[in-house]
Amino acid sequence: MPEVLGCVDFSDASDAVVAEAVRIARQSGNRLHLVHVAAGEPALAGYDEGPVAVHTRDERAHELTDEHHQLRELAARFATDGLEIVPLLIMGPTIETIIAEADRIDAATIVVGSHGHGALRTLLLGSVSHGIVRHSSRPVVIVPVGER
Numbered sequence: 001m002p003e004v005l006g007c008v009d010f011s012d013a014s015d016a017v018v019a020e021a022v023r024i025a026r027q028s029g030n031r032l033h034l035v036h037v038a039a040g041e042p043a044l045a046g047y048d049e050g051p052v053a054v055h056t057r058d059e060r061a062h063e064l065t066d067e068h069h070q071l072r073e074l075a076a077r078f079a080t081d082g083l084e085i086v087p088l089l090i091m092g093p094t095i096e097t098i099i100a101e102a103d104r105i106d107a108a109t110i111v112v113g114s115h116g117h118g119a120l121r122t123l124l125l126g127s128v129s130h131g132i133v134r135h136s137s138r139p140v141v142i143v144p145v146g147e148r
Contacts, residue, residue, distance in 0.1 A: 002108030004032045007098055007128075010070055013113030013145035018078050020143045021111040026083060033105055035088045036071050037097045038064055064089065095131035102138055111141045 006021030008014040018034065025032040068089045075085040090097050102110050114129045133140050 002030060003105045004028065004030045004109050004111065005098070005102050005105065005107040006032055006034045006111045007113075007132075008034060008036050008071070008074065009113070009128075010036065010067070011113070011115070011145075013115060013143065014074060016145045017111055017113040017143050018074060020141060022078050022083060022085075024109055024111060024141065026081075028108060030108060031084045031086065033086045033088055033101070033107070034071065034075050035090060035098065035101055036067060037094045038067055038089055038091045040091050064091075094128050095135060098128075098132055099136050102136065107138055109139050109141055110136060111143065113143045113145045115145060 004021055004025040006018055008017055021032055021034070024030075068087075071087040071089055075087040079085040088101065090101060092100075098110065098112075101107075110132060112129045112132055114127065129140070129142050133142070
């Protein structure tokens with residue numbers, strides 16, 4: 001059975017995105033996969049070994065643990081009335097990772113937030129929601145959040 005993929009970044013948009021993803025999952029009778037794509041391990045040229053590299057890796061491991069904890073808490077807060085929410089923390093490039101995960105779980109719908117930074121900023125810098133819409137073959141629901 002196809003799933004719903006809700007994408008969160010722990011910004012102020014996250015609650016609105018999860019609420020919409022929950023609504024869609026409930027209506028369609030699908031399970032909700034709640035994904036946060038974390039940045040990969042920091043690359044520090046010349047620091048492959050030694051105390052700086054160990055400290056950096058340890059710091060990143062703590063950040064990832066905190067992000068996973070936040071994701072599980074968010075999933076638990078919205079999991080009511082028997083809706084199954086699967087929290088997923090995945091490392092990688094955001095857009096490509098989201099699309100790959102949607103393909104892996106055969107997502108019926110991808111739900112993302114848009115921070116509404118405006119057309120010029122999107123044109124110059126791009127946006128995750130715009131990138132997902134451009135590259136996904138699946139329906140994408142964009143939840144407008146933030147200032148417009």
